[in-house]
Amino acid sequence: MERVLIVGNGYAGLAAARTLASKQGVSVTMVSAEPCPAYVPHLLPELAAGKKSEADLFLLDQADYAGLRVSLRPGAEVKKLSAKNRIALLSNGETMEFDKALIATGASPWIPGELKEVEQLCANVITMKRIADAKTLKGFIEKGATRVAIIGAGRVGMLLAEALKSSGVSVSVIEIGARILATMLEEDVAEKLHPILAERRHLRIHTGTKIAGVECEGAIAREIRLSDGNTIPCHVVVIATGVTPNTVFMENGPADGEGVAVDNRMETADRGIYAAGDVVRFETVTGRREVGQLAQNARVQGDIAAMNIAGENALCPPSFIGNVVKIDPLIAARIGDIDGSDRADFRIGRSFARATVEGRTVIGIQFVGDPEDLRGLAPAVLKKFTREDLSDLFQGRLDIGLAPLLAARSHSWA
Numbered sequence: 058m059e060r061v062l063i064v065g066n067g068y069a070g071l072a073a074a075r076t077l078a079s080k081q082g083v084s085v086t087m088v089s090a091e092p093c094p095a096y097v098p099h100l101l102p103e104l105a106a107g108k109k110s111e112a113d114l115f116l117l118d119q120a121d122y123a124g125l126r127v128s129l130r131p132g133a134e135v136k137k138l139s140a141k142n143r144i145a146l147l148s149n150g151e152t153m154e155f156d157k158a159l160i161a162t163g164a165s166p167w168i169p170g171e172l173k174e175v176e177q178l179c180a181n182v183i184t185m186k187r188i189a190d191a192k193t194l195k196g197f198i199e200k201g202a203t204r205v206a207i208i209g210a211g212r213v214g215m216l217l218a219e220a221l222k223s224s225g226v227s228v229s230v231i232e233i234g235a236r237i238l239a240t241m242l243e244e245d246v247a248e249k250l251h252p253i254l255a256e257r258r259h260l261r262i263h264t265g266t267k268i269a270g271v272e273c274e275g276a277i278a279r280e281i282r283l284s285d286g287n288t289i290p291c292h293v294v295v296i297a298t299g300v301t302p303n304t305v306f307m308e309n310g311p312a313d314g315e316g317v318a319v320d321n322r323m324e325t326a327d328r329g330i331y332a333a334g335d336v337v338r339f340e341t342v343t344g345r346r347e348v349g350q351l352a353q354n355a356r357v358q359g360d361i362a363a364m365n366i367a368g369e370n371a372l373c374p375p376s377f378i379g380n381v382v383k384i385d386p387l388i389a390a391r392i393g394d395i396d397g398s399d400r401a402d403f404r405i406g407r408s409f410a411r412a413t414v415e416g417r418t419v420i421g422i423q424f425v426g427d428p429e430d431l432r433g434l435a436p437a438v439l440k441k442f443t444r445e446d447l448s449d450l451f452q453g454r455l456d457i458g459l460a461p462l463l464a465a466r467s468h469s470w471a
């Protein structure tokens with residue numbers, strides 16, 4: 058029996074465990090820093106807002122792992138992993154030897170330098186990455202917190218602000234950049250969300266401003282001072298300023314923020330050590346090296362890694378960087394790259410799409426509109442459509458045998 062260690066119990070780790078369940082000759086142990094079964098992270102804001110229960114988020118029950126022939130070590134973190142010596146040290150002091158391993162540890166919140174101290178000191182300064190974070194915010198709101206300050210107007214910050222509407226809390230979003238969703242949408246595209254956001258009575262967005270200081274009483278943050286002179290009283294502060302790949306435990310791992318380098322079989326330079334999901338740096342369909350951030354990529358990469366661990370030769374299909382944020386009734390999305398040599402704007406019904414074009418090829422799409430109109434746009438990037446293909450697609454003239462693919466893949470990455 059070959060001993061396989063899966064580090065991490067998110068989408069990538071679970072996909073690998075499911076694939077390995079049908080393979081012979083492997084015994085699989087999964088070590089997970091969190092004490093619960095795998096869950097759906099994009100519902101964390103809804104859990105925090107009291108709109109979903111914890112059970113709604115779980116992808117399976119603890120007991121289901123035995124059905125996958127996985128020995129699960131919940132609540133144990135890998136503190137050190139030596140690829141050379143094939144040994145891992147766990148937070149409970151146990152050591153674990155293995156023959157092959159999958160690193161599927163996702164990413165951790167990235168905290169700006171000026172906020173590190175308050176994040177460590179203050180119990181009401183939190184992040185929104187794990188189920189425990191969402192439960193903490195829920196607990197504060199249940200105990201009467203009515204003012205939530207969110208630092209960062211990216212995907213997580215805006216999803217949380219949206220989830221908290223009609224929860225009885227007022228939300229201030231503070232963004233250092235000039236606009237919301239800055240890594241997803243160009244300024245004039247993001248502006249298309251403004252009329253809807255202006256209707257959100259619980260929400261105030263402060264863009265183009267820095268945090269000048271956080272006033273604390275003991276270990277409780279009370280007020281945020283902004284560089285533009287405004288002050289924001291707060292009961293809870295949520296830092297949502299991005300993530301960084303979770304690699305600190307790896308002996309000779311990549312530099313901070315780099316992500317684990319893998320080939321298209323999801324194998325690292327250390328033969329027999331694989332990596333998948335948000336922890337990796339991978340090559341996108343447009344040839345860029347990017348770190349992960351998409352659930353669908355994590356699932357596919359975990360599956361491919363598992364097949365190769367089992368001795369097959371599976372290659373990862375092309376993937377892209379993307380993001381989706383629902384601001385009801387609209388959806389904002391980024392698929393692929395937003396910087397290129399040219400661009401083309403399209404109207405699809407009531408929706409707007411901007412294609413980023415390099416030469417004749419569509420390498421990215423920004424979208425704001427009806428969720429239904431997003432159908433088919435991800436394959437347009439994956440299939441390297443031309444600007445004309447895209448135009449034909451939007452006008453219903455495209456007949457290149459993609460219809461089943463477009464239908465099947467719609468929203469699968471959201």
Ligand SMILES: Cc1cc2nc3c(=O)[nH]c(=O)nc-3n(C[C@H](O)[C@H](O)[C@H](O)COP(=O)(O)OP(=O)(O)OC[C@H]3O[C@@H](n4cnc5c(N)ncnc54)[C@H](O)[C@@H]3O)c2cc1C
Binds near residue numbers: 090303351
């Ligand atoms: C609020 C929010 C909204 C999101 N919305 C979307 C969306 O709309 N669409 C989308 O595609 N993606 C979304 N994402 C991103 C998506 O959740 C990730 O891309 C996906 O979860 C990555 O899966 P993963 O398996 O690589 O990592 P994760 O799901 O992060 O799982 C990693 C696991 O490894 C564990 N772990 C970490 N370090 C160790 C260690 N040393 N030892 C043991 N275990 C460890 C962690 O506790 C965790 O359980 C969202 C994320 C968040 C937080």
